[in-house]
Amino acid sequence: TLLEGALAGSRSLFASYHALPAARPEHEGAFVALWEGSIPWRRRPLERYRARGDDPWGERLLRTQLLQELPYTIAFGVAPENTALAALVNVNPAQGEFTAHSVEFSLEEEGVDFLEFAVRTLPGAAPQKERHWFGLWPGIPERYDPSRSLGRRFLDQNQNMFRTSLLDLDLEFSRQYTAAYGVSEAWSAVAATVTFTSGGYEAS
Secondary structure: OEEEEEEOOOOEEEEEEEOOOOOOOOOOOOEEEEEEOOOOOOOOOOEEEEOOOOOOEEEEEEEOOOOOOOOEEEEEEOOOOOOOEEEEEEEEOOOOEEEEEEOEEEEEEEOOOOEEEEEEOOOOOOOOOOOOEEEEEEOOOOOOOHHHOOEEEEOOOOOOEEEEEEOOOOOOOOOEEEEEEEOOOOOOOEEEEEEEEOOEEEEO
16 A cells, blocks of 8 residues: 655645555545644544545545644545554655655565564554454455455554464465455455465565
8 A cells, every 4th residue: 555645735735545456445434634743643633535436546635724834644544443544644844855654564484384474564553452453365355355364363562563473374385375464453454465375475
């Protein structure tokens, strides 16, 4: 999931997002929001707009009368909760600086019955409190259907950089799988994925 931001005049910001291919932004309650400050967690946004349409990409003009020489954050959420953020951009209007962050999720080690992942969530995220999870599907799923999931685990810690594992799996050799990282309890709230073939993988 990617998010970009830009200034659009003296009182507006422009945001464009690119969600994952399986995403249906409007159907899943995705949104673009604007906060004052650099870490927006658990505060009400200045502006919030629900995604329009189910194409995985979109854009939004954020019009605010409050745009000053203060830090702001533009964020893209993949579920209705304000904390279900998959990507954000820290904005420094005075310097015209934009710093983008996305959830990073990678496969670090695998065996016939386990997978170990490295995760970097967004700054200030609390994975346990916000019900983050990771799960596994065969192939490349068109939707993150719980009936086809090979396993899902909720996180039990609140660091934003960590390694974690799925255990007791029964992986077939040389078969394609997709692991997903979710940022709220909903199965559709996926912020990042990695697709791999057992015995060697390619990140997506």
